[in-house]
Amino acid sequence: MALINQATKELQVKIVYYGPGMCGKTTNLVQVHDHVQTAQGNKGKLISLATNSDRTLFFDFLPIEAMAIKGFKTKFQLYTVPGQVIYNTTRQLVLRGADGIVFVADSQYEKMPENVESFQNLQDNLRTLKLNLDEIPHVLQFNKRDLPNAAPVEYMEFLLNNREVQVPTFSATAHRCEGVFETLNMITRMLLHKYINQSAPQYA
Numbered sequence: 001m002a003l004i005n006q007a008t009k010e011l012q013v014k015i016v017y018y019g020p021g022m023c024g025k026t027t028n029l030v031q032v033h034d035h036v037q038t039a040q041g042n043k044g045k046l047i048s049l050a051t052n053s054d055r056t057l058f059f060d061f062l063p064i065e066a067m068a069i070k071g072f073k074t075k076f077q078l079y080t081v082p083g084q085v086i087y088n089t090t091r092q093l094v095l096r097g098a099d100g101i102v103f104v105a106d107s108q109y110e111k112m113p114e115n116v117e118s119f120q121n122l123q124d125n126l127r128t129l130k131l132n133l134d135e136i137p138h139v140l141q142f143n144k145r146d147l148p149n150a151a152p153v154e155y156m157e158f159l160l161n162n163r164e165v166q167v168p169t170f171s172a173t174a175h176r177c178e179g180v181f182e183t184l185n186m187i188t189r190m191l192l193h194k195y196i197n198q199s200a201p202q203y204a
Contacts, residue, residue, distance in 0.1 A: 011072040019104035020114035021083025024143035027174040101138040107150040137190035
């Protein structure tokens with residue numbers, strides 16, 4: 001749920017990067033943090049909450065061209081969830097209050113079962129939080145497209161986006177920063193569209 005900071009006139013929006021272990025969620029956040037354009041002091045530090053074998057990352061930023069909704073500029077908070085199933089409680093905590101979701105899938109053929117399992121886990125965790133993925137703006141990113149064993153995009157679409165209302169998908173090679181900002185730009189546009197059209201009156 002987006003938060004309003006009356007003191008700074010900011011609307012804070014939370015975006016969670018979800019997906020199986022080692023799919024590229026962390027790489028996406030590192031690339032965004034390294035390259036996003038903000039004014040001085042408008043980008044938070046990249047914080048890592050590490051476990052023995054996995055970690056959660058987060059930071060926030062206020063883009064130079066931040067769009068104002070009823071006088072409030074939009075600050076984006078980006079989070080990753082741990083990839084390993086043993087940290088499912090942490091995943092649920094990170095998902096709490098999410099406004100938008102980027103599901104990062106690993107394009108390698110042998111990772112398809114993990115992608116499907118993680119996508120199902122995302123929906124299960126949202127249900128536990130009494131949320132419905134269909135009601136939350138989200139996009140799919142097919143990462144690691146540079147690898148020789150990458151599955152065809154059409155196959156990944158069939159596995160992960162085979163539904164009545166399909167969501168935007170993006171091919172990416174995150175370690176080269178390819179597809180990273182295209183993915184981010186789409187989810188931020190979807191969120192801004194949602195708040196402009198559905199929620200703006202309450203910020204007046």
